[in-house]
Amino acid sequence: VSTIKQVAAHAGVSASTVSRVLNAHANVDALLARRVRESIKQLEYQPSPTARALRRRRSHVWSLIISDIRNGFFGEVARGVEDAAQDSDLAVVLCNTDDDLERERAYVDLAIAERVAGVILSPASASQTSVTRLAEAGVPVVLIDRAIESDDVDLVAIDNRRAAAGAVRHLIGEGFRRIACIGGPATASTARDRIDGYREALTEAGLPIDPELIVLDSFKPEGGMRAASALLALPDRPDALFICNGPQCAGAIPVIRSLGLRVPDDLGVVCFDDESWAALTSPDITTVAQPAYEIGREAAAILSRRLLDSTGGPRRTLLATELRVRSSSRRLTHAGA
Amino acid sequence: VSTIKQVAAHAGVSASTVSRVLNAHANVDALLARRVRESIKQLEYQPSPTARALRRRRSHVWSLIISDIRNGFFGEVARGVEDAAQDSDLAVVLCNTDDDLERERAYVDLAIAERVAGVILSPASASQTSVTRLAEAGVPVVLIDRAIESDDVDLVAIDNRRAAAGAVRHLIGEGFRRIACIGGPATASTARDRIDGYREALTEAGLPIDPELIVLDSFKPEGGMRAASALLALPDRPDALFICNGPQCAGAIPVIRSLGLRVPDDLGVVCFDDESWAALTSPDITTVAQPAYEIGREAAAILSRRLLDSTGGPRRTLLATELRVRSSSRRLTHAGA
DNA sequence: CTGTTAGCGCATTCAG
């Protein structure tokens, strides 16, 4: 709780000199530097991030703008971001939008007003985006998880279409034929891409695409519950469910149970996001595992690089996913397995 | 991205006047005030939080210092804190310590250097605490989840001893007799209190306390895995497990499964924290539900009040828990149930 | 290589 002036006085130098040793600004006499460092230690001096931010016109925080930290996926992401931030002596401010465009906009405006060092954003909508506002204000942004229509911004995500197609192909390979899809809100790019992948796999296998079997709802447990209820009440019931995110899956499971359906015999299940509990249910659930922690960490790394060198075009970084096959989708006896 | 000066110029007044209308500083001519507000809107002016913080010697952020955001409990807490922060136009910076005292201390020092408006802290240790540093620096603190030895600080938590005793009493009531306890690190107050509750319930029922049946390990899945492995390999195996947190339980389940133990017939299970998946396993798991979101929200509310009025002694706020009885502990057929 | 000067954007004295 001492200031740079006090340190300067204590060391018998000017504040500028202290500032110079603090910022490793070469050209400081070794002896003086040592004296300054000594004083810093004795006075337990810590530079004020606030004053620095005002002077440098750039604060030492990153904004992490996501829909909901309670979603296990974003918990992992947040941890990845924070671990990286800590290495760069940055703080992370957490912003939950619930995919509400108003809240997203408010947080973006705050980030601009605060002149944050960077924003890591999972945009609620691919079309109505606040990214341009950030660009205009000169605030570096990295998108995570979801893309937007304009592609002049860094992105760290996975290949959603491909991962979804792989999951559905797996279901087809296990003999499921009437595969339904529980999707997310049409505004999110991930929701669209995953459904595209679902369609692609069906088409590829010569299976019909029945619009009745595609139900969109929110990416939350309630959404999964509603969608599953609707799908499983169909006269011609699907024989498998491809669920587009983890929370939705958590909402769908009780519905499946309450109907007394046996998984995978009556109903195959595969879902996105390998949440920690997916292996704990019975039967355990086949999932598309995303490297959530790495997504956060990589987004942070890109942001750090942008701070040092803002040149270079936007980069799309797609990390690998993994289909974790478990009992909920395994219907064939695999010889030798 | 305009400054108070520009607004002042635009409205034809001085910066002081703009500042006054901004801070609702009575005694401003109604006409001028209107003109100023008009200019603010036109210029899309947003005051710089940084400059304000420097001048007011208090920033507009809260530090939320917890062990790991990936723990579902803290995800809920964080959401509660943030929702409350938003109502007060505050930002929340997220700090994960992994219960490492060094990291906790570093984050506390940062909070002090930043002159944050308040700290919400789940202390890694009850004895070696950084709370005194915060108090000395005049930064308001509210403890959540865990207490510390000195009791002159606000706390929002639950009655851990009582909740634990209730859970164990329930197991006893279901006919379990050799109940083991998987506990957390001895430094955490919650770990101690829950074990005390466990002991209390056993004693009360006239059951012996076998030290062999109490295993402490980290509050993470690995901890639960190790502890469960050790306990279930005992010659005289326990007939029930009381597990002291959610992640530990997630780690213990695979161990139970791999040993082929039937729950609850061979082994009863009750755990702390009603994580979202506890109802999705089979059998579903009896839990002690904590009002995590409310804990965060209430801590934030207390912090807000402290900012307005720092007088008044420390308050301990204990919120209610609920034992959610599910199949993992139900062994008796309950007539009429 | 070092000290002095100035100003980041704002809120608060103090005069008027």
Place this chain on the structure above:
DNA sequence: CTGAATGCGCTAACAG
């Protein structure tokens, strides 16, 4: 009731 002056703590010119 309003404006001018001052300084929060720091860094970046600028002289020396």
